Amino acid sequence: MGVLLKVEDLTKSYFSGKNENRVIKGVSFEVEEGEFALLMGDSGSGKSTILNIVGGMDKATSGRVFILGSNILDYSDKQLNEYRRTTVGFVFQSYNLIGNLSALENILLVNGNNVASARKLLDDMGLKDRADAFPSELSGGEAQRVALARAMSKAPSLLLCDEPTGALDYENSRKVISSIVSLNKNEGITILMVTHNPAFLPLADKVIRLKSGWIESITVNDSPLSVSELKW
Template sequence: MNAILEIHKVDKCYTEHDHVLKSIDLSFASQSFTVLLGQSGSGKSSLLNIMSGLLRPTSGTVLLDGQDINRLKDKQLASIRRNIISNIYQDYMLLSELTVRENIELGRGQDNLDFDELVTKLGISDLLGNYPDELSGGQKQRVAIARALIKKPKVLFCDEATGALDEENSKQVVNLLHEVAKLYSLTVIFATHNLKVALTADRVVTLGNGHIVQDKTNEQPLLPSEVNWGID
């Protein structure tokens, strides 16, 4: 397996009595689509934030593209976050005073995708002059995806990226993520409590109380269009 991301013996303690991650070992293959599945409090968001460099572990190692990101200085880590990885969140994180085009442009790094091709692929080319408050939830998430992808990242971290969307928009966003992952050779790690998203993944890692409860390869992942999104 050609691993793009490896974590070894990762622990995270916020306080003496709040031990959210306990000796986690995981390795992620390049160009794979993995779901981190778990309920609120299971540790999945903390793990996602540690792997993406937003949060430092209490102990353990995080190797991203061969580099131990915990040993990097802040400026070096910022460069990796600017050019190698991207994050998508439940609440979109768009700047209301900027247009769609300007919000997407904020995501640019050193090696960028073709802007027009990307927005056309995501179906938002006619919204570039609009402001976030003029968009639906599904449109906002497409803009957030475009901003995350414009830098041509190697790894895309999604934290409950469909959590604020209805059934139809959830299906469309998950389908888009699978399409762009294949088109741009991305590794996707998607943290969610939604079992339906997990059905579409190559691999499902289930967390509970800070431990890995199950780590299962999905031999026959479903297409998003094949999932009954009406049942959570």
């Protein structure tokens, strides 16, 4: 399998007046096509910053981010828009659903109004019966699976998840992580997921650990477990 994402020497600084606060200090890692990779590390270590840069939602200070060989940090605004629209999907801790649209309508909003495809995506997430429910009527796990279905509606090459179970209880976390693993194993979607939950470690092909803006370690797991094998 080839490399889908290659991050090279990435840095990010915030400036206040003359003071530079370097929060990403030269980070390099790769995610292969079809891989399920976890990004872990203490609060403030730079996980969301990296995910947002990889997703084309934030600017880097220096470095390179290659997606299938092309450096998105060199993209024009137009190319970046296209990249966000077609290549990467996002799922956040807060589901970011539109409150006055049903589950189905939330997907139609971004998938070009293809009802059959939107229903299929909801079915795949086990939400056949919740298509007409509004976000306020959904459990956290259901809402997050609608967000996953919405992210999948553009058939992304890379799915970025920032603490997708961070707001969920055990049962809902389990359902959401099952859905994420199934997108990876059954649909072949490459996933880079930020999590604080060490219970997910055995599921991942690769674990990238950050510490204060540096890579602390990268470990590869040759025999990841399925969700049903997970003792948690």
